[in-house]
Amino acid sequence: MQIGVDARLMYHQPAGISRYTWHLLHALAKLNQRDTFTIFQHRKHRTPLISQPNFRRATLFAPVHTRLEQFMLPLELLLHPLDLLHSPDFIPPLHAAVPTVITVHDLAFLHWPHFLTKDSAAYYGQIDRAVRRARHIIVPSESTRQDLIAQLGVPHNKVSVIYEAADARFVPLPQETTRQEVCRKFGLPPTYVLFVGTIEPRKNVNGLLHAFRYLLDKYGLRDVGLAIAGGKGWLYEETLATIETLNLQKQTFLLGRVSDDDLHKLYVGARCHVHAAHYEGFGLPPLEAMACGTPTIVSNVSSLPEVVGDAALLVHPKNWEEIAVALHRLLTDDDLHAELRAKGLQRARCFSWEIAARKTLEVYQQALTSPSSLPAAGRTPASSRPANRL
Template sequence: MFNFLKTHGELPVRLFQLRPSLFHSPGPIAPVFKTAPTVLTIHDLSFLKFSDIFTGLQNSYYRAFVPRIARYADRIISVSRNTCQDVIDLLKISEDKIRIVYNGVDIKYFSRSSIKREDLSKKEESLEKYILFLGVLEPRKNICRLIRAYASLPAYLRNNYKLIIAGSEGWLYKDIYSLVRELSLSERVVFTGEVPDNELPALYRGASLFVYPSLMEGFGIPPLEAMACGIPVIASNTSCFPEVLADGALLINPLDEEELSHSMVRVLTDKELSSELVSKGIKRASLFSWEDSARRTLEVYRELLY
């Protein structure tokens, strides 16, 4: 599990053989023993803040290895100022060796002319109007509260809008399916499973509203992708979201199901609010590009190589 043998067995041997000038791990896991100047990307430290949303093995693994690896890394890339502050506070890492490099939004999400409604799969076409969530099914994504908030919508909205939950199964996800059955929502809540990357723009654009009530993220790419597609977004007011989404989304307390449900009603029934979120969302999403992310990452490499 976690590719333990590859990360701490095979990879160090390969690095020793190759003798690279620099090693960059795009996640918080790297060999325990440093064999080259090392750059470590840390997306978030949710395992230190929400230990109950991971399995025991996951918690043990991350808590044992991430702090040690972070200490020996020559540079740490954090994907937001929020994550940067967490690294300083929770891992006791000096700010001097942390660099903030934001993630980007793929340009395909802005290219409206290349995506047509008929590009959706037959299953997606049959859904007509829907509220969308996209993400791995695991406790941190706060999907159970989203389902309960959806169940609290007025009947006419539930009848007009299905709730589409798109994404692969992660861990500790069985309660999500159980809740749907318990609330008798099996006909209104649809699980698509993992969606192929080339179908995502169409899936976003088919939605009337995108909702992302995650408890914590390091950056939060799906809300930005939805914003780029011209879809109004409701997201959490915690962790990175105020920093990344700013006024491009309606931010809510992810622990307050009543507020979430009320906000969904507002966006679905207030055309002026919905149009304002769409306009501001597109503008905000346009500030993040993978080209800029690559340029800033190269700058981090140059600090260590020259």
């Protein structure tokens, strides 16, 4: 097969879809030395993403997420003989002759359209044509698959669930020395709760702040900090205002984007991790936390229960008291903490990029040879029981 993968977004955005693309490409390279892969990179992204004989770097000049993209991309692709093109960033070239596979990571833009910029609305507004144009669609969870079918009317057999995985670097470390190191570096108290993600309404950071205030007031836990590791997103200023309104300036630590090494240590040093988002297509931070041996609390909505299985506490994202109670349990109950640590480590091992790459190769092959016989979904990882409820 001659497979093309559109990796232009990686020059602009280091997280999210770019991480998915990076991990998938490296896993594909380990598995496949037979087929030819053309990795399309931004013209300024000169270093090849993969150094392997059957992987070659190619430059595309079409700008990402602009009006010109759909005019330039099909023309540029004519210079590259491909059997199939994988577009990991939702929207394929809509007028190109080459068959396409796309990855739809979530439908947040349909659930939260009022948070889109004009340019983003124009880009994601192509999703109806994208799902019709694509030969097959990869999604990261059964929740997202059902969302795609319900929201866009996509046929069941056109969508395959292929789970993502945590980076292999996220493993347990010596807990006490790691905690001391990371607390010194970031000025954190010895006991802290960790949130990881972009600060935007969908992630429910403001709700978490209200829950944290409730925790401090009801249980009198004055020596606990809330560490927030993530970049500034939509309505970031509202989060700053909420911190001031709730008088949480001394207990809240806005760390911004941190390096992978620091993020690893922050996970290990945290007493617990919390991800009470309103919606997620997959939810990688809880999986990363579990892989590091850190118990996690997640929302009982969208894909998050599917990811954590029975290895986390579930809460309603709009119920601040419920989130606070879950936090209190993990901060004070050592037996529960140890139980969820063990379950989380086991759960995290159910996900792997090697498995993701194998299933992706199957989709490529079947998309070309027998499009109508593609699997409807991937198998849910071991233990599909619901997570622990309060």
